[in-house]
Each structure stands twice: as C-alpha cells, then as structure tokens.
Amino acid sequence: MNKDENFYHKGLRRYFEQASQQPHFFPTHLSILIALVQCCNYQDITLPFNVSRKKLMRFSRIKSVSTYHKNIRELKESGFIKYKPSWHPKLGSEVKLNIELEKNF
Template identity: 90%
Template structure:
C-alpha cells in the first residue's frame, strides 16, 4: 500500500466512523455512501465525479426513487457530499465526497 492509498484509507475510516455516530444516519445512508465510494475514482477522491441515479441505486440496492432522492438530499444537507443534479440520463449528476474530515467535522 503506497502513501496515498494509506491516507485515503484513513480518511475513509474517519468518514464512516463519523457517519455512524450521527443520530439520523440509517442503513440506507450508509449504503448510498458505499455506492458513492465505489463509483468515485479512488486516485482522485477529492475531485467531483459524475454518476447516474440508476448506477447508484443498483450499487446501493435502493429500489425506491423517492428513497434515493431523500438519502441524497440528507447526505448533502449533513455535509457528507456535494451534489449537483444534471437531469441528463447519460451524463449523470456531479458528486464530490467531503472526506477532508479535519476541515468538515
């Protein structure tokens, strides 16, 4: 494991540890965060990336569109992600993980 991968792993551990301590953080939120981490480019985790609702729903195993939107909204409101919807089916929405925990949490 190189230095960048080690820093990435530590940041993600802190990110998920912080998430698990939130009173209104439910399994669907965790599932969505795991799906987002899976879809991002790990080498450039601090950069925004584009992903479609369909892909996130498949990875997170969330079946309801309303549950998907509720979870994305709550993750954004609680500072876990930055989210810019595109409404373009091929391009997907822009997402950025806020894993710079020292600054955010």
C-alpha cells in the same frame, strides 16, 4: 502500502466513522455512501465525479426513487457530499465526497 494509499484509507475510515455516528442516518444512507465510494474508486477521491441515479440505486440496493432522493438530500444537508443534479440521463449528476485527507509530510 504507500503514503498516498495510507492517507486515502485513513480518510475513508474517518468519513465512515462520522457517518455511522449520525443519529438520523439509516442503513440506506450508509449504503449510498458506499455506492458513491465504489463509483469513484478508480479516480482521485477528492475530485468531483459524475454518476447516474440508476447506477447508485443499483449499487446501494435501494428500490424506491423517493428514498434515494431523500437520502441524497440528507447526505448533502449533513455535509457528507456535494451534489449537483444534472437531469441528463447519460451524463449523471456531479458528486463530490467531503473527505478530508491530511497530507502532513
């Protein structure tokens, strides 16, 4: 494992540790976070990416659109994600995970 991968894994561990300690978070919140990480898995995790509601709902196994929107809003309000809706069916909404990667060399 190189240094960048190590920072990436430490950042994700801290991110999920903080999320799991939120008293108002439910399994659906964590499920969406995991789906978001999966969707940005092939690019720099610190950059914004576009993803559709349909894809996130499929990955997170959430069936209700209202539950999805409620959880996205709460993740945004809690500071775990930055979210810009697009309402474009092909483009998808812009999401950025608020993960801090400490690169102290």
